[in-house]
Amino acid sequence: MSGARDTVLRRVRAALADVPAGERPDDVPVPRAYRRSHAGGDVVGLFADRLSDYGAGVTRTGDPATAITAALTRRGVDGLVVPDGLPSGWLRPGPWSVLRDDPPLPVAALDDASGVLTTATAGIAVTGTLVLDAGPGQGRRALTLLPDYHLCVVPSARIVGDVPEALARLAPDAPLTFVSGPSATSDIELDRVEGVHGPRVLEVIIVEDDKEPPA
């Protein structure tokens, strides 16, 4: 409603009468003396440690296909959601049925699926964070939300040291999801309980290779 818009903007301008008319936003200094990264030399090792702190399972390997098969077998996955664009060699046949999101899977099917396999667009070492941007091999956001088990495979070249470095790489027009460990709550007597609405189990495979995987 334009009436309210004008009212609010007029009130804002009236409230800022003490701000000199010629002042521009850049005239208000913002000191940016903070670090771009708090990570040391071993970014991949730090990423693995921080994920483990959250209770996420972590595997480092040069052979993602074998590690993926082992993880899915260990977990006993039967219906596995697989988004488009995952590197072709990663998923071998196994005792699981593969659910493709084309045409889009209904929420009930996602809810029934026992796991989802994706990659991530970035990993942040200091905070142990996976960033999903709905790009190739990640799919729309619901895919990594409803299944109770999320297996995320991250090439080591995509792991950055800290939050500022990660944000500089991201394109904000895509929906972004930052995942740091399994879902959790401390709402009852501040006792931490892992696994509420998001996937209760998060496993990460770090692919030790400095090349981007083939799409």
Place this chain on the structure above:
Amino acid sequence: MNTPHDSVVWLGAPAFPEAARSALADTRLRKNLRKATGTIREKRLAATGELDDWEELRAAGAAVKRRTLRHLDRYLEQLEESVARAGGTVHWAADAAEANRIVTELVTATGEREVVKVKSMATQEIGLNEALAAAGISAYETDLAELIVQLAGDHPSHILVPAIHRGRAEIREIFRRGMGDRGRPAPDGLSDEPAALAEAARLHLRDKFLRAKVAVSGANFACADTGTIGVVESEGNGRMCLTLPDTLITVMGIEKVLPSFADLEVFLQLLPRSSTGERMNPYTSMWTGTVAGDGPRAFHLVLLDNGRTATLRDPVGRQALACIRCSACLNVCPVYERTGGHAYGSVYPGPIGAVLTPQLMGVGQASSLPFASTLCGACYDACPVKIDIPEVLVHLRAAEVDAKRGGVPTPEALAMKAAAGVLGSPRRLAAAQRAAAATGRLSARRGSIRRLPGPLSRWSDTRDTPAPPRESFRAWWRRTRTGPTAEDER
């Protein structure tokens, strides 16, 4: 349009001194609070202590907020343009009633009678759930603590962990009694283990998430340059609400805007470490308008004033609008730790509530809250955006005293005037001390005065006063030292 802020404070809530008195008598509440605030304080110190540039991050956060507030009109217009460009619709609300009407109309237009909600301070502030209920629309809170509060028909008592005042056995009873009326009942034989209670909430809400067509959320930040909105959370209920429904309505205070997406590099470090004491919260969702085939098809952003522009008008008080709702100030506050959140009678409790509530409400409202502090300064040290809460408290106290000038003087004003006269003259002070020594000792028990007579009881009701000594220091000095020093007393 000019009857703002109906729900910032709870109607009929007593003023802080009375509410605090009954809260202090609740020993179990005090024990819960001591444990909870102590735990979270330690976690916050560990998480912030890991970053050796924490002070530089705080300085940057404070400066970004200062820049934003001084040019708020420009950033709001830029945000509106960016959101619209990305396929969202922006609405403006001057007050709570207007915001509630906008949201109600948007929900009604979808034909739905139910909405799922992500924990949001802004929608609590405007009393959205009640407004929707009046229009026949059920709003389901999906954060675990908010669910507990909603099922119990209760008020939140903490910004981050709203059910901090409830123990596990109480929560089990709330679930057993309340869940069945609103959907899937609590499982038979539900235990009071937090994991079992969280599982009951998961099952109860799952069905709502899968069916929901409309969601209502708040926002932690909105980037003016890109139109990106961010919500931080832990449980995944936020992701459910932000991703699955067809329509998403976000209600956001106008002060939540940030100049640029790049500024998130500061706030995504400051907020989780200050709030839950984690390096990063489990889930952060960011979205920019709508995206075909992923998430809601319609996105509405409601920009809420509701007293914020009035707060902005005060160059000292305006810094309270920099608040990122981390709740660190609550957890370090000695007053909050003892009284809990309900005593503040406001959606915004604790130190930040004591400065935000009276400003959002206007002069003369919630006037006892700026006095609900010892001015120890722990809140300022903990604040990730360096809001000088003690400075604003003192400023608001002065405004409150000034507002009472001119009429019949209060007993306190008379007492202070008398004290000024006594303290201004050594002779009058000496006479007063002799008189106090004589009468004070008569009313004292075991060295302290518990009750003073008449209007002075308003002082003694809230504090014990040490009995005056038989002899003042000044009198003792004069008696034991002879010579020139005694001449000082003229």
